Amino acid sequence: MSTETLFNKVLIANRGEIALRVLRGLQELGIPSVAIYHDSDRHSPVVRQADEAVEIFGDSPSAAHLDSAQIIEICQRLGVDGVHPCYGFLSENANFSRELARNGITFIGPSAEVIELMGDKITSREFVEKHGFPVPPSVNMAADAPGFIDEVAAMGFPLVVKASAGGGGKGMSIVNSKDELESTLRVAASEAEKYFGDKRVYVERYFENARHIEVQVVGDGKTVVHLGERECSIQRRFQKIIEEAPSPALDDIKRAEICEAAAGIARAAHYVSAGTVEFLYTNSGEFFFLEMNTRIQVEHPVTEMVYKVDLVVEQLRIAAGKPLSISQASVVKNGHAVECRLCAEDAFNGFLPETGKVLFLKEPTGEGVRFDSGLYQGQAVTTSFDPMLAKLIVHAPTRAQAIAGCIDKLRELVLLGVNTNAEYLIKVLQHEAFRSGDVDTGFVNTYAEDLVKDSLNVNQQRAVLSAAMLSDRHIKLLMESTPDIYAAIGRWSN
Amino acid sequence: MQPKYILNDNTHVVETVRRSDDITIEVDGHALDARIHWRDAHQCELTINGVAREVYAAQDDSKIFLHLDGKTFQLDVVDEFGDADEAGAGSGRIKAPMPGVMIESYVNEGDQVEEGQALLLIESMKLQTEIKASLAGVVSKIGFAAGASFDKGAVLADVSAPDDEG
Secondary structure (H helix, E strand, O other), X not given: OOOOOOOOOEEEOOOHHHHHHHXXXXXXXXXXXXXXXXXXXXXXXXXXXXXXXXXXXXXXXXXXXXXXXXXXXXXXXXXXXEEEOOOOOOOOOHHXXXXXXXXXXXXXXXXXXXXXXXXXXXXXXXXXXXXXXXXXXXXXXXXXXXOHHHHHHOOOXXXXXXXXXXXXXXXXXXXXXXXXXXXXXXXXXXXXXXXXXXXXXXXXXXXXXXXXXXXXXXXXXXXXXXXXXXEEEEEEOOEEEEEEEOOOOOOHHHHHHHHHHHHHHHHHOOOEEEEEEXXXXXXXXXXXXXXXXXXXXXXXXXXXXXXXXXXXXXXXXXXXXXXXXXXXXXXXXXXXXXXEEEEOEEOOOOOEEXXXXXXXXXXXXXXXXXXXXXXXXXXXXXXXXXXXXXXXXXXXXXXXXXXXXXXXXXXXXXXXXXXXXXXXXXXXXXXXXHHOOOOOOOHHHHOOOOOOOOOOOHHHHHHHHHHXXXXXXXXXXHHHXXXXXXXXXXXXXX | OOOEEEEOOEEEEEEEEEEOOOEEEEEOOEEEEEEEEEOOOOEEEEEEOOEEEEEEEEEEOOEEEEEEOOEEEEEEEEOOOXXXXXXXXXXXXXXXOOOEEEEEEOOOOOOEEOOOOEEEEEXXXXXXXXXXXXXXXXXXXXXXXXXXXXXXXXXXXXXXOOOOOO
């Protein structure tokens, strides 16, 4: 595609589906690639497919991926001049970005200053408010200041306590009464310190029936373009499981308003690279800034499919100093896309994590179907990493068709050896409230009674049990070793 | 022998009662006509009482995973060749799942064997079956000489794993 040299070599500082996704972008641009892997990922597709692959070491797989010194040493050794952090791990670590810069290596993302500004919930809120964009009612005085509790309680309940340095749904708790407030604040501060090394928390009004709507932006330092919104209200434990674009809640006027607000926030920050501005959208049509994620997001494919844009390619071009290849006028919304996150978990039993081994995998295919996965046969699924295994994205002319396509493809997907939430996702997609677009972040709890496992009818149960017996290794062995003459006599156990 | 499977926390008995072109199966005492055609190691067409289904199957020790009718099912095999129950996980002890007769022993006590290596040939309920080592190690015991009969639960063989070098 490109004859210009953007980078000599780019290291992908991640694993799983997103590492493979970024590798596709590098291949598209003809940029040599380096994968890094912990021993447990030795046989993963990105390790086999990248031009080079280097093992990284650490007390745990995650610790290895967070070891910036080790990664920078690999960059120097192999002549890497760009690092794509993907999401998670070092993707929003300003010090990593600075350390790379000191070594003449480009961090493929926004500047360290913007990562810091947006990475702190208090400073980002203040920044957004100062530039005239709406933020939720909140109290952000020090928790030990006199009158804090009264001030907070005066906002009304429920409230949400957030770790200032938290994000991605981690470090949040809901408070329903003044009685709970003091202990929640204490626990939240101690957790915030433990997980984020920063004990500051702040408290804001919690909107129970609100939607989570976010806007994709991409900027090159001079221009910011938005790529519409994503509706991400279907969440469990504050983690998204189904996302779609566009949101069924917005009309064109509201869409323009919220997307312009997001682009305005990114412009105020002189934003470079791809980023996401998250909003809370109330059922009365108000919206408030929640946070800005300064990275490529898990759910970026729904935007890519609706706008026919390659966000990773844009990130790589911009990081190499090129201007945006798109303009606000050139991007056109097209159809509807729905993404389902396939997770190793017992969704019908408190979303408890599941482990296992991928014994057999058949990925769904078809027109408008994208299956972003780093799965491979023989892979051990452990609790070392996030439970998300893969993403299924279906694009279709209408929302109803995209939903029907997702259901169809979730049924077509065969993954044996580890239990997933596929059946649960189907239950959500089939739910009348979801189909009508009537969703909010409480959906999973509100409809918990509907989102239960279907019981098997007796014929299905007999088919399952017969299939189990006939595929049981021991039984197959017995049947193969039994001369037909005995088998034909009748009951084996007479 | 009565194979048993645990599906959704309930134990079911699934038995083959007759086999010619079709197989007659009893599920919890209910007879079904089944026909199975394996396309490859993991995929088959299963016809039960005339209704055909595409089935994907895989097994990991005592867990069987199936995909049919657009859903995935996990079943636990109630392991009557149980080596895990009494002697503990990782044991190489092999117990008789049912009464039978020792036909042949392929190995002798003291032999070094690999995991999956065939150790014995037994016959039970008119079925001959090979018994394989569940782990690599040394054969510490062969329970019965050729021709001897054994009761259900008898120890047919013991394979001891090499001493832990840790």
